[in-house]
Amino acid sequence: MATRERGTVRRAAGGVYEVELEGGAVVRAVLRGRLKLEQRTGDRVVPGDRVEVERHPDGSVTIEAVEDRRSELARQAPGTRGRRAKVIVANVDQVVVVFAAARPAPQPRLLDRFLVLAEWNRLPAVVVVNKVDLVGEDAARAAFRAYEAAGYPVLLTSVPERRGLEELRARLCGRTSVFTGPSGVGKSSLLNAIEPGLTLRTAAVGRAGAGRHTTVTAELIPLRCGGYVADTPGLRELGLWGVAAEELDACFPEFRPYLGVCRFGRSCSHTHEPECAVRAAVEAGAIPRERYESYRSLRAEAEEASRR
Numbered sequence: 001m002a003t004r005e006r007g008t009v010r011r012a013a014g015g016v017y018e019v020e021l022e023g024g025a026v027v028r029a030v031l032r033g034r035l036k037l038e039q040r041t042g043d044r045v046v047p048g049d050r051v052e053v054e055r056h057p058d059g060s061v062t063i064e065a066v067e068d069r070r071s072e073l074a075r076q077a078p079g080t081r082g083r084r085a086k087v088i089v090a091n092v093d094q095v096v097v098v099f100a101a102a103r104p105a106p107q108p109r110l111l112d113r114f115l116v117l118a119e120w121n122r123l124p125a126v127v128v129v130n131k132v133d134l135v136g137e138d139a140a141r142a143a144f145r146a147y148e149a150a151g152y153p154v155l156l157t158s159v160p161e162r163r164g165l166e167e168l169r170a171r172l173c174g175r176t177s178v179f180t181g182p183s184g185v186g187k188s189s190l191l192n193a194i195e196p197g198l199t200l201r202t203a204a205v206g207r208a209g210a211g212r213h214t215t216v217t218a219e220l221i222p223l224r225c226g227g228y229v230a231d232t233p234g235l236r237e238l239g240l241w242g243v244a245a246e247e248l249d250a251c252f253p254e255f256r257p258y259l260g261v262c263r264f265g266r267s268c269s270h271t272h273e274p275e276c277a278v279r280a281a282v283e284a285g286a287i288p289r290e291r292y293e294s295y296r297s298l299r300a301e302a303e304e305a306s307r308r
């Protein structure tokens with residue numbers, strides 16, 4: 001009898017799965033028949049899944065079983081609202097969102113969008129502010145103060161000054177991290193500074209032509225210190241990923257103490273209703289106005305999407 005080995009799916013393409021076995025070897029595997037059926041019904045095997053594989057005498061390898069996931073980065077599949085989510089990466093420990101203190105200028109609305117996706121997936125998020133050398137630590141910290149106030153760890157980094165790199169490295173080692181942010185903020189430079197040779201595929205994909213973006217799926221990049229960086233090129237292009245308007249307020253951690261306190265309770269949209277606890281908190285300075293404005297614009301977008 002062939003023996004089973006455990007491993008982690010690093011990549012999936014065209015029905016072939018690249019699996020890193022516990023011993024470190026990487027094999028290419030296909031799904032066993034029963035799993036193939038589940039695949040068609042929507043329960044896909046994705047990067048990050050822990051699997052059991054069997055090696056056969058003819059050299060082929062099959063995935064025989066998939067372990068329960070402890071977390072997922074998922075989006076609501078288009079046209080299936082309220083039904084199945086499409087899982088992008090399994091067993092994610094954290095979402096690391098990188099922005100620059102300058103060049104390019106921070107885009108709080110985009111950062112808020114990434115954080116909503118993390119919250120919606122119940123994944124812890126870390127904000128990395130890179131290129132701190134361009135504006136200085138005080139200005140960088142001030143620009144991202146609302147995120148610290150909301151409870152997110154904010155890490156200030158600079159590649160040329162090697163600032164914050166050890167702290168970032170310590171946060172990545174031994175974990176599976178979705179590493180994302182707009183292009184040009186220094187994601188590849190940071191990864192390379194932490195571990196030479198480590199880089200994301202996204203830059204290369206961008207040069208290959210915009211039309212290919214949608215076909216690029218997630219991939220786990222192994223770290224020498226243990227753990228993985230999940231490269232998820234599609235993350236930046238997919239809008240709100242099906243987060244419904246009424247789920248948005250709970251995706252802003254600093255709103256949570258006020259939810260349900262409004263006159264209209266949990267049905268309050270916090271946009272126009274009388275006696276809204278969230279709006280009162282904004283007026284009192286307890287919720288940063290910028291974050292509230294982001295909420296309003298994302299809510300309008302979610303409502304618009306649900307009408308289509």
Ligand code: GDP
Binds near residue numbers: 131133134184187188
């Ligand atoms: P990515 O698109 O997010 O992967 O960004 P890159 O790593 O390609 O970096 C974009 C540009 O920013 C490059 O010219 C880098 O040399 C530069 N860069 C990266 N990190 C820093 C930094 O901490 N400080 C400064 N001043 N420039 C940086």
Ligand code: ZN
Binds near residue numbers: 268269271275278
């Ligand atoms: Zn309200």
